[in-house]
Amino acid sequence: MDLSLPEWVADWARDVPRLVIPPPGPASKAIIEKDREFVSHAYDRLFQFTMKRSSGAAIMDADGNAYLDFSAGISVMNAGWSNPRVVEAIREQAGDLVHSLANDAYFDKEAEFAELLAKISPGGALTNTFFGNSGAEGVEAAIKLSRYYSKSGEHIAFMGAYHGRIGNALALASRVKYKFGHGPYTPGVHFAPYPYCYRCWFKQEYPSCGMACMDYLENGILEYGGPSGAVASIFVEPLQGEGGYIVPPPEFMPRLRRLCDQKKILLVADEIQSGLGRTGELWECDSTSTIPDILITGKALGGGIPLGGIIARKEIMGVWRPGSHSSTFGGNGISMAAGLAHVREIIEQDLPTRAKILGAHALKRLNEMKDKYEIIGDVRGKGLMIGVEMVKSKSTKEPMLVPRMQGQVWRKGLMMITAGMYGNVFRIAPPIIISDEQLDLGLDIFESTVQETQKELV
Ligand SMILES: Cc1ncc(COP(=O)(O)O)c(C=O)c1O
Structure with missing residues (x-):
């Protein structure tokens, strides 16, 4: 199966992440201020930016920053953001x-x-x-x-x-x-x-x-x-x-x-x-x-x-x-x-098979990370519904607090959301049309942040 990005994905969404200004930039900030004044605060609002456009496995904010998306809008955009069909x-x-x-x-x-x-x-x-x-x-x-x-x-x-x-x-x-x-x-x-x-x-x-x-x-x-x-x-x-x-x-x-x-x-x-x-x-x-x-x-x-x-x-x-x-x-x-x-x-487009192939690759890489890093307690999943459970130590399984790490990943241009009873499970659930290269790039960003976090904890 061809695991490159579909042809319809916009040019700007191919070379991501690409940050032109540290988020949130001024355009996002202005909208966030208004939102805080007039919109209910009930939503979590993890990412401090304003959604502007989307294509494939990428999202652009109001300031022109382009992010790689590992969440598919909470498992919604399976066939890709702005799929032309x-x-x-x-x-x-x-x-x-x-x-x-x-x-x-x-x-x-x-x-x-x-x-x-x-x-x-x-x-x-x-x-x-x-x-x-x-x-x-x-x-x-x-x-x-x-x-x-x-x-x-x-x-x-x-x-x-x-x-x-x-x-x-x-x-x-x-x-x-x-x-x-x-x-x-x-x-x-x-x-x-x-x-x-x-x-x-x-x-x-x-x-x-x-x-x-x-x-x-x-x-x-x-x-x-x-x-x-x-x-x-x-x-x-x-x-x-x-x-x-x-x-x-x-x-x-x-x-x-x-x-x-x-x-x-x-x-x-x-x-x-x-x-x-x-x-x-x-x-x-x-x-x-x-x-x-x-x-x-x-x-x-x-x-x-x-x-x-x-x-x-x-x-x-x-x-x-x-x-x-x-x-x-x-x-x-x-x-x-x-x-x-x-x-x-x-x-x-047989996206279930694509999810299976990409998921097997991601699971392999994540399990290698688990062997390498003390703070990855468990890796599990099927297809492109994969969870990485973060802990303070493998032996105690004490849940690690991950909001800071999530923020660091985001500032590198990767959107990852979490789940779990302790909120300590990173989800890998990108649009299924994500390319194998983009998946690897996202996993690289994740790994570099795991490495930095572990160093800080030690
Ligand atoms: C398994 C499951 N059931 C139900 C829901 C609720 O769906 P909605 O937010 O569209 O009401 C969700 C949303 O995350 C879900 O994951």
Whole structure:
């Protein structure tokens, strides 16, 4: 496979990073000042610059600094920033029809997109889609549908899980940080340990543990942890994202599937972050041939336009009657056109295979770094969804505080975001069209900063 940048990537976005002024420059600063005055401070705002333009795996700020992007806009721009196929689809659709009135009328691209998603769903078994406007809205729809279908109102979620910041989706989040100051949340959510083998909740080693965490779910939580015996659904990220890019052992998802079948619980896979090529598969569920009952998608689904949804087995989606669920902007003209173009591009350019090849190379290099540097505790991932967990020392695994290091990486022109229960996991999740050269360059920048940080700590 040709791993160079696609031809359409703009000239300025090829030779990056290229900083013309230490960020934030004056143009960025002026906008940041206004933003601080008038926009809610709820967003984290890690990078102190103003977004101006984008192309491929690069972003330019208002002062002309061009950065290399290892985040894909939080796993959104899988086929690259400003992919011309997506841009053209948006332009064309905008001239024809923007608001498609999904509540009250039919729209060709909505039906077309749902047909495509049915075709590419795990095992081709999930054949019906509901479109909303974000990942969290997809999670809300999945909760509602699983309750409606099973006529029960309890759920299992996992420690370290992240499913969004509103309502029921927030009830499924396990971390205090996300919930602080807003409780209490929807009752009936029980939390099980995710197989975070690097920091095993039971202080055991895989595989000799026999997956004690799953035993705990099956024989502990479901029997003695407080559920009423009528659990509607288990919500799981097949590769946990915000929790720290945690890859569970391969038997995890199949074992969950078996458990759900035995107990008549619906298995809901949240593929909002892991889906659409990111992990080297179209869906991460495909890597273990696990077919969930409901799959939640978002982020990359809209190619940068707000879009989320659920894809479910026909008999499950079929229980909803007209009016059971709805959204004014669901199936919107622009989001359908952009999403169709983006997902077709992911499939036709075989981006899952590209993610697999580039990811294997990145994992090899990062594991070599792990052997070399005391402060890299763990390297894990699949495709281009890779986490590097930073620690103060390998033996204690004490989490390292990484905001300073993140700032240093950024000032060298590389955008990296973090994840993890301690916020100490660097994510390597660039647009999948990134070239092999750009990937290596980014890894060089990362390594040089690891080296400097380790020296400072010593
Ligand atoms: C696994 C997962 N689920 C749900 C969400 C929420 O999606 P959104 O921010 O579009 O509501 C995210 C966002 O990071 C996510 O990673």
